[in-house]
Amino acid sequence: MLTAEEWGIVALSLKVGGVAVLVSLPLAFGLAWLLARGRFPGKVLLDALVHLPLVVPPVVTGWLLLLAFAPAGPIGSWLASWFGVSVLFRWTGAAVAAGVMALPLMVRAIRLSIESVDRRLEQAARTLGAGRWRTFRTVTLPLSLPGVIAGVVLGFARALGEFGATITFVSNVPGETQTLPLAIYAALQTPGGEALVLRLAGISVLLSLAALIVSELLARRAGRGLHVL
Amino acid sequence: MSFDVHIAKRLGETEIACRIESGDGLTVLFGPSGVGKTSVLNMVAGLIEPDRGHVRVGGEALFEAALGVDLPPEQRRAGYVFQEPRLFPHRRVRANLLYGWRAGAGAIDVDDTIALLGLAGLLDRWPRTLSGGEARRVAIGRALLSNPRFLLLDEPLSSLDRARREEIMGLIERLRDELALPILMVTHDRGEAERLATRIVEI
Secondary structure, three states: OOOHHHHHHHHHHHHHHHHHHHHHHHHHHHHHHHHHHOOOOOHHHHHHHHHHHHHOOHHHHHHHHHHHHOOOOHHHHHHHHHHOOOOOOOHHHHHHHHHHHHHHHHHHHHHHHHHOOOHHHHHHHHHOOOOHHHHHHHHHHHHHHHHHHHHHHHHHHHHHOOOHHHHHHHOOOOOOOOOHHHHHHHHHOOOOOHHHHHHHHHHHHHHHHHHHHHHHHHHHHHHOOOOOO | OOEEEEEEEEEOOEEEEEEEEEOOOEEEEEOOOOOOHHHHHHHHHOOOOOOEEEEEEOOEEEEEHHHOEEOOHHHHOEEEEOOOOOOOOOOOHHHHHHOOOOOOOOOOOHHHHHHHHOOHHHOOOOHHHOOHHHHHHHHHHHHHHOOOOEEEEEOOOOOOOHHHHHHHHHHHHHHHHHOOOOEEEEEOOHHHHHHHOOEEEEO
């Protein structure tokens, strides 16, 4: 059905998107928690910074990532001296770009779900002998789970579709950084590439649709038994 | 002395001050709505920190402003029945009941509690399917099963119909007489207060 080359593009896209979301999920949850529950000076600034990739042109985000991860850049030099690695022109760099672009969407969804958890239930858990950690594990986390799932899927879909920041940051290297959107772009630039464009575009739509359906089903399962205090 | 509470707290524009010194049995905290009765219970449970004063139950200091003592709620072992049931919506009745279950000296038996409260038929239900009276009984059972040292009941009879009120009132009388737990109960209904109280504190 699909050629080996097309499978390679799909597999790479899933790998980049999956790693991007899984690695940024703990960070997204931590930020969402801080924004939902924290009280500290500079919260408005943090909120704005988190949302920046959502509103800044992706090309600018990609360029900033390039500056940061370049061999002489603050993160790039650190990665090189401690781990001897570079993410430039590598699939890991594509995952970084996708993760950064997906982060605001994940934070938004997770923050909303944390804010919607009834804190009176947490108080009840505390009086029943549960410490902060157990209360978090057994009350806050399960009750915010539908939102976390929604955030993950939204982030994953966004990561799959990432284009501007990726091509600016890690270029369009077939087999390494050429995810679906980049492959579609490359095929569009090639005479006679229309058939490939059509097939890749179809795959993109199907993947996104599948992600949305899976998230809806998972959220329903997680939300079973909820709704009423 | 079971409850020895002397606390003050400013919440917004209201100054809440309360002094309770009571022996065994059921102490009713009585007063009109809006004077901070629930806040007093929250301070005894450790959910709100008083500005000054002390909270001692059965001789143990739970809060002592002068000494910097302030036990977190999970260490106070209050059996707190809130005004709303506050059942965990993602856990069935059985799991709600056992959430705070603690074995140990004086621990109440699970089966006995279920029988006492008539909960046997509800164990596999989700909280959202319970009626108001059923949810209230589950909330009481959950508090009892956490092996508390004292009970806090916040308007346990509100929003129940007459038959349910009678049923829960009888239950509270049994808890008062059969368990040796000190109980602090909030109500704004004088009839309830006079029927149930060993002692009434007006606020």
